[in-house]
Amino acid sequence: MQPFAFSRVATLNDAVAAASQPGVALIAGGTEMLNWLKETIVKPARLADISRLPTLDRIEADATRLRIGSLARMSDVADDAAVRRDYPVISEALLKSASPQIRNMATMGGNLLQRTRCPYFRAETDLPCNKRRPGSGCAALAGEDRTLAIFGGSEHCIATHASDVAVALAALDATILVQGSSDARTIPLVDFHRLPGDTPQRETVLAPGEIITALEVPASALARRSHYLKLRERASYEFALVSAAIALELDGRLIRTARIALGGVAPKPWRLTAAETALGGVSIDDAGALRTAVARGFTDAQPRKHNGFKVELATRMVIRGLQHTGGLA
Amino acid sequence: MPSSPPPESAPDFDRRQFFKHPLEPVSIDVTLRINGAETKLRVDSRTTLLDALRERLALTGTKKGCDRGECGACTVHLDGRRALSCLTLAVMAEGREITTIEGLARGDELHLVQAAFIEHDAFQCGFCTSGQIMSGVACIREGRANSADDVREFMSGNLCRCSAYPQIRAAILAAAKNGGA
Numbered sequence: 001m002q003p004f005a006f007s008r009v010a011t012l013n014d015a016v017a018a019a020s021q022p023g024v025a026l027i028a029g030g031t032e033m034l035n036w037l038k039e040t041i042v043k044p045a046r047l048a049d050i051s052r053l054p055t056l057d058r059i060e061a062d063a064t065r066l067r068i069g070s071l072a073r074m075s076d077v078a079d080d081a082a083v084r085r086d087y088p089v090i091s092e093a094l095l096k097s098a099s100p101q102i103r104n105m106a107t108m109g110g111n112l113l114q115r116t117r118c119p120y121f122r123a124e125t126d127l128p129c130n131k132r133r134p135g136s137g138c139a140a141l142a143g144e145d146r147t148l149a150i151f152g153g154s155e156h157c158i159a160t161h162a163s164d165v166a167v168a169l170a171a172l173d174a175t176i177l178v179q180g181s182s183d184a185r186t187i188p189l190v191d192f193h194r195l196p197g198d199t200p201q202r203e204t205v206l207a208p209g210e211i212i213t214a215l216e217v218p219a220s221a222l223a224r225r226s227h228y229l230k231l232r233e234r235a236s237y238e239f240a241l242v243s244a245a246i247a248l249e250l251d252g253r254l255i256r257t258a259r260i261a262l263g264g265v266a267p268k269p270w271r272l273t274a275a276e277t278a279l280g281g282v283s284i285d286d287a288g289a290l291r292t293a294v295a296r297g298f299t300d301a302q303p304r305k306h307n308g309f310k311v312e313l314a315t316r317m318v319i320r321g322l323q324h325t326g327g328l329a
Numbered sequence: 330m331p332s333s334p335p336p337e338s339a340p341d342f343d344r345r346q347f348f349k350h351p352l353e354p355v356s357i358d359v360t361l362r363i364n365g366a367e368t369k370l371r372v373d374s375r376t377t378l379l380d381a382l383r384e385r386l387a388l389t390g391t392k393k394g395c396d397r398g399e400c401g402a403c404t405v406h407l408d409g410r411r412a413l414s415c416l417t418l419a420v421m422a423e424g425r426e427i428t429t430i431e432g433l434a435r436g437d438e439l440h441l442v443q444a445a446f447i448e449h450d451a452f453q454c455g456f457c458t459s460g461q462i463m464s465g466v467a468c469i470r471e472g473r474a475n476s477a478d479d480v481r482e483f484m485s486g487n488l489c490r491c492s493a494y495p496q497i498r499a500a501i502l503a504a505a506k507n508g509g510a
Contacts, residue, residue, distance in 0.1 A: 003351040006374040006420055023350065027421070034377070034416040035397055045350040047374070049421055075410075099486025100471070101401060101464065104410045105417070236485035 001037040005046040009053065012213070016181050018048035020209030026050050028071060029106040031098075032114050039124060041115070041132065051107075056213060061086065064219050070109030070212040074165070075100065077108060087217060089226035089245045093168035096230045099237050109212040112166055112176070112192065115203065116159035116267075117239050119144060130156045130200045138200075145304035147241065150311060151266040157200030158304060161193055161268050162239045164230065169215060170269035171245035171261035172223050177214040180207060189215070193268035203267075222247040222259055229321045230263075231313060240264035242314040246321040248284075255279045255326070260297065260318055265310055272297030272318070284326035287319065294318045359423045363388065364432030370419070378422045379403045379414035382429060390430035390459045394488070401487035404460040405429050411467035430459040433466065442466050442504045449500035453491035461487045465501040466510040474505035 009015045018024050023045035027033045030051075036042045050056075056071040061082035068077055077083055078094035097103065097111075120127045120139040128137035138157050140148055148158045166189065174189040193204055206212070217223065226247035232238040243263035249256040258279040260272040275297030282289045294315055301311050355374040360367055361381065370385055379396070382388040382405075394402030396415045403415040406428035433440040442465050445451070452458040464487045468474050473483035480498045489497065504510065 001375050003354045004374055005351055005355050006357060006418075027418075030418060030421065031398060031413075031416050034418070037375070038397065043350070047418075051421065099401065100468070100473075100483055101404055101411045101413045101486045102398060102416075104407075105412050236482055 001040060002043045004037075004044050006049065007046065008049045012053060012056070012179060012211070015048065015050045015053060015211055016179055016209055018046075018050075019211055020181055021046075022208075024048055026211070028110050029073070031102050031106045032110060036115070039122065041121075050211070057107075059083065061219075066090075066217040066219065068108055068215045068217075070214055071107050073104060074098070074106045074108065074111060075103040077165075078103065085224075086219060087168075087172065087223045087226065089168040089171060089223075089228045089247060090165060090217070092228035093164040093230075093243075093245065096228060096236075096243075097164045108165070108215060111163050112212065112215075113204065114161075114163055117162045118148060118159040121159060130196075131159065131203075132201075134199070134201050141304075144306065146306040147239070147264075148304060148307060149266050150301045150303050150307055150314075151262075151270050152195045152268065153266075153302065153304075154196045154198065154200070156198050157196035157267070159196070159200070159267060160264055161266070162264075163269075164228065164240065164243060164263060166193070167243055167261045167263035167269040168226070168228055168245040169217065170271055171226065171247050171259040172217045172220075173259075174215055174217045176212055177216065178206065178210045179213045180210040184213075186216075190269065190271060195267055200267075221249045222257055225249065225325060226259075227321060227325045229317055229324070231317055242310050242317055244314070244318050244321045245269075246318070246325045248322065248325045250284065250326060253283050253285055255282050255284060255322075258322070260294075260321075262314055262318075265314060274299070275318070279322075284322065284328065287323070290319050290322055291315070294322075357420050359420050361419065361422060361427060362425070363427045364429060372419050374418070374420060376419045377415055378405070378417040378419045378427070381419040381422075382414060388429050388431055392456055392459055394456065394460070399488075400457070400460075401464060402457050402460040404463040404487065406463060406467060409467075409470075411464050428463075430463055433462065440466065440510070441507060442469070442501065442510055445500040445504040445507070446497070449496045449503060451493055451496040451500040453493055457487060457489045457491075461489065461497055465497070465504070468501060469505045469510040474501050477502065 025044035027047045028051045056069040058069045059080045060067045078091045084091045128139040169189045176187045230243040245261045247259040258276045262270040275294045278293035278296045392402040394400035398416045405414045407425045
């Protein structure tokens with residue numbers, strides 16, 4: 001890796017100032033940054049260590065919402081009593097992520113900013129990748145696309161986003177609080193990550209100099225009845241082939257409201273809004289009706305050469321997830 | 330090796346940004362508290378905690394398996410919590426309590442988990458073993474070693490190519506039952 005200067009940042013203002021300078025990269029948990037440095041995915045002139053900023057690691061819950069500081073560690077959020085009780089999909093998604101060691105180091109903000117696991121992006125040799133070198137092409141389009149997107153891709157990039165907790169947060173309509181040099185703003189989680197289009201190297205809507213300070217999730221009956229399912233080729237410590245965050249509100253045996261977000265299938269967490277709408281009024285016991293409704297979420301799927309199995313796999317996973325969350329199976 | 334500046338006609342050359350990059354390694358003085366003792370070191374800013382331990386301090390009990398956070402052989406404790414030293418910059422470990430495998434035994438008296446690994450034949454080549462033990466101690470302290478399924482899941486960050494997993498599991502479960510870590 002190339003040499004870099006290093007400084008520790010003591011205040012949020014200093015962090016914002018550092019983030020506003022070209023050539024400066026922020027480091028918190030380091031679990032992504034160290035690999036980016038080793039693979040020369042990024043070449044900062046300076047690393048600014050924000051990991052010890054005070055107060056940004058708090059987990060606070062009241063009757064109306066959960067607020068998670070961006071520097072809260074994944075393991076601490078997963079183990080938090082309020083999160084486990086009132087937002088179980090968040091805890092489950094976190095516990096199914098990475099490894100215990102990584103969860104102790106990695107922060108919630110960094111988790112949202114992780115970059116794709118696409119093998120061409122992560123390759124140690126120089127392969128066509130429009131994220132790494134804009135304009136160099138996308139080797140995945142005619143290559144190994146098994147783990148890549150069936151939604152939201154483009155002719156420039158079909159990479160997926162690998163965060164599990166982002167999928168859970170998308171299902172619960174979370175918002176991201178961001179601090180810039182002149183103001184603070186909130187961004188709906190579902191709008192935070194960009195689709196690749198013809199600029200796949202621009203992955204989020206964060207402007208230069210903006211720092212994530214917190215995530216907020218509204219409290220609701222939906223949030224309290226929520227689960228995360230993850231299908232992968234190893235039982236643990238592996239990224240998702242497909243995953244789903246499901247949240248349900250039931251009226252007896254009928255679905256009043258459903259929220260479904262998928263992981264492993266798109267450049268960002270993928271809400272199945274058409275399926276959510278179609279599920280209104282459907283009985284949780286009617287597997288056939290569940291399937292008909294869920295299928296509405298896949299009509300715009302664009303399977304590639306080797307990943308078409310994800311359409312059926314994700315459909316079955318969502319049905320199972322609905323049944324599990326609804327108290328069956 | 331420092332490289333010479335690219336020609337000014339290169340299309341994406343930004344002179345301001347380029348000349349801000351250090352061409353020479355950047356050295357930093359750090360004080361690391363390891364197994365209860367303080368050590369002062371001057372390290373390249375890029376040095377990982379793993380390399381500082383092994384290459385500068387002769388603490389070679391911690392192993393480099395993959396150097397990319399995928400195998401767990403480099404597991405140490407930072408402020409009592411298990412972490413990967415290959416993904417930790419040495420400079421960022423300053424001010425934290427670092428515990429390595431060398432810090433578990435009390436003189437000649439093995440830690441409970443070390444003894445359990447011997448009793449339950451929980452290693453063959455031994456390369457993953459330091460990381461397994463460090464991770465296992467923490468797993469027990471986290472309350473995640475109450476069942477075989479728990480240990481399977483919460484030790485999943487430590488790979489063993491010799492596949493001593495059943496014995497590793499047995500050792501950790503036994504140590505947990507015998508009074509924890």
